[in-house]
Amino acid sequence: MASWLSLVWANLARRKLRLFFTLASIAVAFLMFGLLEALRGSLAGSVSLAGADRLITMSKISIIQPLPRSYLEKARGVAGVEAVASFNWFGGVVKDGRTQIPVYATEPAKFLAMYPEVKISAAETTAWLNDRQGAIVGPLLANEYGWQVGDKVPLRSTIYRQENGADTWEFNIHAIYDVIGGAGWDKGSVVFDYDYFNESLQFGRNSIGWLVVKVADPREAEQVSHRVDALFANSSAETKTATERAFIKQATEQVGNIGALLISVVSAVFFTMLLVTANTIAQSVHERTNEFGVMKTLGFTDRSLLALVVSESLLLTLVGGAIGMALAYVAAQALATTVKQFLPVFGIGLRTVVVAPLLMVAMGLIAGAWPAAIAMRLRITDALRRGA
């Protein structure tokens, strides 16, 4: 076996430069495959990580249509509901900038109960609950804008106006939160007190954007969501309730068919790579026509020559693929911190680890098939006559 492998390798290494380029292009193909898979998995992953016990209740018309504030208490009374929190999208813009950041108005105590994965210290919690102008911010925003606990931060709203006509609210930062043990909340938003917001508004008081409903038993999520919607049916503001998971899935699908885009790109990459590999093997077989004739004369069977060429092709894709996947792993690790804000889970998943070797084998077999068939069908007399 070892000698067989060394024969295969020796054949490949005959032209070092060609071997290098072929390996490198296979590696690049698998690098892209790995990264695009990580992207796809991460988009799907944020869906599966979303809390199964949380529902989102929004206006049946659309997410931007407000609901009456009274819905918070009404929904709390529905059988099977454990907790409810309301959210308003503030449309926050960092002062003097045009960058919009996620800013939510909610009731602090209800928010912390709804998202136990959001961690702030007990002292910070007390301080926040006791200051109407208080806010907590995510570590990503704190880093980006240099915010610290104790800072007073002005944020402009693109949607709301204060009673005095001003469009900027000031917030006291009481904590920089962390998210541990769950991915229901992101690390890049600002959360502040609904009362402070509501009472300073010029228009649209006592309305909320959407509700997050925690169900006592996740298996009952479906029934609870029907109950909530039934409660508000035939009112002036009907609702639509779905699990957080379904909600996120719908939001990503609105952007377009990302999956189809990624699959087309990966197919184009692999198709090209297949040709490169097949070409390399074919060239190598062509150069060795004479040699194959000699081998056949010595008693090598057609089958063993077929196996030899296919093994060369397989070895090529396996080695190249392994290098590519290793690179993809390193690159994914490096990228993970950069894209954390948008894609909390970014990495090479188990599925990719299983699929990649299968792809390598498939590519190797396909790329080697045609040149191997040529080598097998060679007639000794022709082979020896040619190239001599």
Next chain:
Amino acid sequence: MNLRNIPARWTSALVAVIGIAGVSLVLVAVLSIAEGFRAALEFSGSEDVAIVLRRGSTDELTSGLGQTSIPVITDAPGIRRTAAGAALVSPELFVIVDTKLRNKDTTANTPLRGVSPMAPRLRKNFELLQGRLAHEGTNEVIIGNGVAQQYEGLAVGRIVRWGSNDWHIVGRFSDRGGIAESEVWADAALVQQVFNRGASYQSARVRLTSVAAFQAFKDALDRDPRVNLRVERETVFYAEQQQLMQKLVSGLGWTLATMMGLGAILAALNTMYNAVASRVREIATLRAMGFGAAPVIASVLIESLVLGAVGGLLGGVLAYLLLNGMRSSTLNFQTFSQMTYAFTVTPRLLLTGIVYGLVLTFLAGLLPGIRAARTPITTGLREL
């Protein structure tokens, strides 16, 4: 001479061409999406139409106009009037309604625009394709062509429920691919009532007497102390709107093209080294005859560049044949609603594909060319 050599190594050359074509295909395809956005938004704007928003708003969604600002806008100078004397002004409001997408089990944000009967006269490419216009003050709506293709159950003659109201679809219109095609148009007053908007609007579109009348119109409103408005040419407004999407999509296109390009360079390098290796003797003979290093490098480069140009063009043409004109939709972040667009492969994009192919093959041809030129003549002649 080099070019006539290509057929002798056709498989290898073909692989290089296909490799480049693949890269060019992906690049042109993704960029054609960005181009589609640009076309849809830029096509929508007219030079002689002004859009009025609340000061500080970057888009219609976050804008708000009180009822009192409408007469002020209508009285401003420079507005074109109909023969009957009515000002060509359309105060509009914009809400989002959830509608089920065709062939999918999810819903998407559909823009529902409350308009005045003047609205069609403020879109230069408006054309009624089917049915009739909606009557003022009724629950009749007309739908854009893109909307009709994208959603389930939206067709002339159908009734659809949004909010607490049933809306009758009476007409379908085109805007020659413009953004209005992604919208549903209803009576402004009824939209205000059904969606609890009081008497407020979000924007007003105004047709001016001429392109030059804009400045006077803008100045008059800027100076008016009764209102606090932002006045913009429609073309400028839309150009601003598409910037973000354009940047995002082109960024994606170039990232993919760069990574794939790396792979394609390797394939082309392989081809070119091969081309050089199989002709070592021939090149050495040429050098012995007195050809310098430069012509040798040039000849290798030319061969490589031809492969690049052919591959680049092939990819672009494939993108054109497969995708051009195909319609799709995505979430427009500025309006938070679906916008339909068509993949648009322009001659400029085809050129981009070819140039990128040339850049890749230039890099791939340079090293083998230099190697060919530097192989000592004696060694080259001794080779088999």
